[in-house]
Amino acid sequence: MGRLKVLERAAGLAPGDHGSWAYDDDAGFHRAVTEYFAEGRDRGEQLVYVGNGPEGALADHLRGLGQRERLLDSGQLRLHSVQDIFDGTAPFDPAARAEEFWRQADQAVADGYPGLRLLGDVTALVADPAALPQLLDYEFGVDRLMAGSTATGLCAVDQRRAGNSWARAAAVHGIQHLTSGRSAFAVRLSGETVDLVGEVDIANTADLVALLEAVRRATRGPLRLRLADLDFIDVGGTRALALFEQDMAAHGRPVRFEQLSRAALRTLRLFGLGEAP
Missing domain, CATH: 3.40.50.300 (P-loop containing nucleotide triphosphate hydrolases)
Structure with a gap:
C-alpha cells in the first residue's frame, strides 16, 4: 500500500x-x-x-x-x-x-x-x-x-x-x-490482506475498532495484517488488534501479523503478537 x-x-x-x-x-x-x-x-x-x-x-x-x-x-x-x-x-x-x-x-x-x-x-x-x-x-x-x-x-x-x-x-x-x-491512520483492504498505516493512539483507537469490524464483514477466511508502514501504535491500539485477533481465531479465522515496523513490534510483543518470523 x-x-x-x-x-x-x-x-x-x-x-x-x-x-x-x-x-x-x-x-x-x-x-x-x-x-x-x-x-x-x-x-x-x-x-x-x-x-x-x-x-x-x-x-x-x-x-x-x-x-x-x-x-x-x-x-x-x-x-x-x-x-x-x-x-x-x-x-x-x-x-x-x-x-x-x-x-x-x-x-x-x-x-x-x-x-x-x-x-x-x-x-x-x-x-x-x-x-x-x-x-x-x-x-x-x-x-x-x-x-x-x-x-x-x-x-x-x-x-x-x-x-x-x-x-x-x-x-x-x-x-x-x-x-x-x-493523528491520522488508514486501514486498506486488498483481497484478504489488510494494511494498517499511520499513527494509532488513544484519540483514534475506537475508530480502529470500528474499521476492523468493517474488515471482518468484508472478508472471508484467514487474514494477513501488514504493519510495515505503521509509524506509531500505543498500548490501547495494540490491545484492539489483540482482541480482534482473538475474536477472529474464535471463529476459525486466523490473523497473521506481517512486515511489522519497529514501532509495531515493540507493543505487539507485549501481547504475544507478531512473534512468528
Whole structure:
C-alpha cells in the first residue's frame, strides 16, 4: 500500500486515487472542490459533483471554476444533490452503490472521456449511525475497484455535522485531508490482506475498532495484517488488534501479523503478537 498520503490541497490526484477531504469551513471547501475539478477539466475528464443542496447551489459552489458554463452545457460537468440520492427512505446498499460507481467510470470512457473524476459529500451517511457501517463497506468496495481504474474519487465530510464519526470515514482512505491536529491512520483492504498505516493512539483507537469490524464483514477466511508502514501504535491500539485477533481465531479465522515496523513490534510483543518470523 505504501505510506499514508496527507493532502494539503485538492490537487495532484490521479486516476486510481481514492481520497477523503474533511472540512469545517464552507468557503474553504468550495475552493477545494473548484481546484479538484479544475485539474480534471484540464485533463478532459468527466466531472461529477454530488453535494449538499440543490443543483443551483452546487453550481454556485463552483463559481470560481473556469469554463463552468461550457462544462455544464456540454455535460462534461454534472451536478447531483446528495439529498436526491440518499433521501433516508431506503437503506444504503454498499454493493449496489459500488457497482454504480464502476458503471459511471465505464460510461465516461465510452463517452470519449479519458476518465471519471467524482467528488461526493458523504456527511449525511457518516452522521447516521445506522448508515455509517454500510458506508464503510462501500468505501472498501470502491477501493478494491480503483486499482488500475480510470476513475479518481474524493469523499468529503463536514466535521461539524458528522461529529466524531468523521474520522472513521477518513480512515478507509490512504489519501486524507484533515483539518485538526489529530493523528491520522488508514486501514486498506486488498483481497484478504489488510494494511494498517499511520499513527494509532488513544484519540483514534475506537475508530480502529470500528474499521476492523468493517474488515471482518468484508472478508472471508484467514487474514494477513501488514504493519510495515505503521509509524506509531500505543498500548490501547495494540490491545484492539489483540482482541480482534482473538475474536477472529474464535471463529476459525486466523490473523497473521506481517512486515511489522519497529514501532509495531515493540507493543505487539507485549501481547504475544507478531512473534512468528
